[in-house]
Amino acid sequence: MWEYTDKVRDHFFNPHNVGEIENPDGIGEVGSLACGDALRLTFKLDKDGRIKDARFKTFGCASAIATSSVLTELIKGKTLDEAAKVTNKDIADYLGGLPEQKMHCSVMGREALEAAIENYRSGGTRKHQLEGKVVCTCFGVTEKEIERVIRENDLTTVEDVTNYCKAGGGCGGCRGEIEKIIEKIQSDKIKEAPTAEPRRAGKLTNIQKIQLIKETINEQIRPALRAHGGNIELIDVEGDKVIVAFRGMCAQCKLAEFTMKDVVEAKLREFVSRDLFVEEDKESAQQPHNHLE
Numbered sequence: 001m002w003e004y005t006d007k008v009r010d011h012f013f014n015p016h017n018v019g020e021i022e023n024p025d026g027i028g029e030v031g032s033l034a035c036g037d038a039l040r041l042t043f044k045l046d047k048d049g050r051i052k053d054a055r056f057k058t059f060g061c062a063s064a065i066a067t068s069s070v071l072t073e074l075i076k077g078k079t080l081d082e083a084a085k086v087t088n089k090d091i092a093d094y095l096g097g098l099p100e101q102k103m104h105c106s107v108m109g110r111e112a113l114e115a116a117i118e119n120y121r122s123g124g125t126r127k128h129q130l131e132g133k134v135v136c137t138c139f140g141v142t143e144k145e146i147e148r149v150i151r152e153n154d155l156t157t158v159e160d161v162t163n164y165c166k167a168g169g170g171c172g173g174c175r176g177e178i179e180k181i182i183e184k185i186q187s188d189k190i191k192e193a194p195t196a197e198p199r200r201a202g203k204l205t206n207i208q209k210i211q212l213i214k215e216t217i218n219e220q221i222r223p224a225l226r227a228h229g230g231n232i233e234l235i236d237v238e239g240d241k242v243i244v245a246f247r248g249m250c251a252q253c254k255l256a257e258f259t260m261k262d263v264v265e266a267k268l269r270e271f272v273s274r275d276l277f278v279e280e281d282k283e284s285a286q287q288p289h290n291h292l293e
């Protein structure tokens, strides 16, 4: 038995906007009876281009009915541009979540909406068609759709993909290909990842800033220097200027300047604030006890 939220139960037992609009402006049909779920969404616009009415007919489980019902509620009153921004996650979130194995129902809702908008924008001439290479022939799921659910929902396993779009849930013949798509997207994400945001930039008091600088030196910088027989001490912090002194091997190292900028300053900017810059206090290198620690 599935664990459904009260909202899912409510929309299942009392679905809103069931039926079909006569002379609709847009029609979206997705899924098929052969696949076990099917949804037909129709909408009508008002004179300002907002969705005045939306209705659905669906064949499927409690989640399919609840997600379709919520979809019609979410898009009513929106322009088509606004409605197009509704994601499967919005639908699932509105319901307070869905069992993982039922997330494909929320994806079906989003697909039906896109198909209906496309149908309207093409003057009623276009019906939803599979775009791109079909990876899962059992459920007619394309590479594009698999990539999309992986990206939008941060999926990492074939089971996740099956839960969100059914691909892989039949004969299993496409599972290897789905795995390759997941790997490709994960490696793309690593390449695209922006450099880490400073953890608390802009929100720090001076005391917090000094504390965070100390933590960053202790946890991120000192272990790397110690591995090479060196060390570092925090001497002072003046506004955004961090004054430090190298000890041990680092104090004599010809690459100290490089270490100061590319290791010490880079780490402090990454973990504390982008505005920080470091200066070496050569004098205090001779007075090792005059520091902030």
Ligand code: FES
Pocket (backbone or CB within 6 Å): 135, 136, 137, 138, 139, 167, 168, 169, 170, 171, 172, 173, 174, 175
């Ligand atoms: S081809 Fe995907 S499950 Fe059969």
